[in-house]
Amino acid sequence: MVAEKLDLTKSDKVYYTAKKKAEVVDLGTYPYLTISGQSAPDAERFLSAIEKLYKVAYTIKFMQKAEDLDFKIPKMEGQWWIAGGYEQQHLFESTPQDQWHWRLLMRMPISVSEGVFEAGIAAALSRDKSLDVTGVQYEVINLGECVQCLHVGSYQEEKPTIDKILSLMQEQCLKPNGYHTEIYLSDPRRTAEEKLRTIIRHPVC
Numbered sequence: 001m002v003a004e005k006l007d008l009t010k011s012d013k014v015y016y017t018a019k020k021k022a023e024v025v026d027l028g029t030y031p032y033l034t035i036s037g038q039s040a041p042d043a044e045r046f047l048s049a050i051e052k053l054y055k056v057a058y059t060i061k062f063m064q065k066a067e068d069l070d071f072k073i074p075k076m077e078g079q080w081w082i083a084g085g086y087e088q089q090h091l092f093e094s095t096p097q098d099q100w101h102w103r104l105l106m107r108m109p110i111s112v113s114e115g116v117f118e119a120g121i122a123a124a125l126s127r128d129k130s131l132d133v134t135g136v137q138y139e140v141i142n143l144g145e146c147v148q149c150l151h152v153g154s155y156q157e158e159k160p161t162i163d164k165i166l167s168l169m170q171e172q173c174l175k176p177n178g179y180h181t182e183i184y185l186s187d188p189r190r191t192a193e194e195k196l197r198t199i200i201r202h203p204v205c
Helices: 044-066 085-091 114-127 159-171
Strands: 023-038 076-081 101-107 137-152 180-184 197-203
Touching: 023 044, 044 101, 044 114, 076 085, 114 137, 137 159, 159 197
Parallel strands: none
Antiparallel strands: 023 101, 023 137, 076 101, 076 180, 137 197, 180 197
């Protein structure tokens, strides 16, 4: 009997859903594949990082499938900041894009340990020694309390949604405790710009 494929968007709806009204959520600790850098989002370095992340994720997926632990590739996430960290977030939009710092993340099922990750990297390189997966890491991250809101539309028009988050933070006397995070629920290659759905999430304390 073939085991059912795990889909995190269905098994953890708290993590992968948000309302159009800003709200406080309490999240847990999760394993991720990550890769970090500094560049504009349309730069070759950024696009290459996305490719690396997916290559490792698919390698791990097929390894897990062989163990009857198959899963659907999760939604990609991005964290964005500038020099000075999240305390300088108000200057982000006015900062040249080539100075933007980012970390791309892809949440993994709990069955994916650091050992599974290392085996996945080794397996990928054994098949193709020229494969470049430099910079992809395995991290376990505790999110804790966050303020989030669903943004519908262009990535360039997120300000009203972010303002909702900042307003709720001010009302509840919450302070930033992590980087501006976006979970990309829609595929921009297949979705009209005005219909893109993105969860914007700010860790707080």
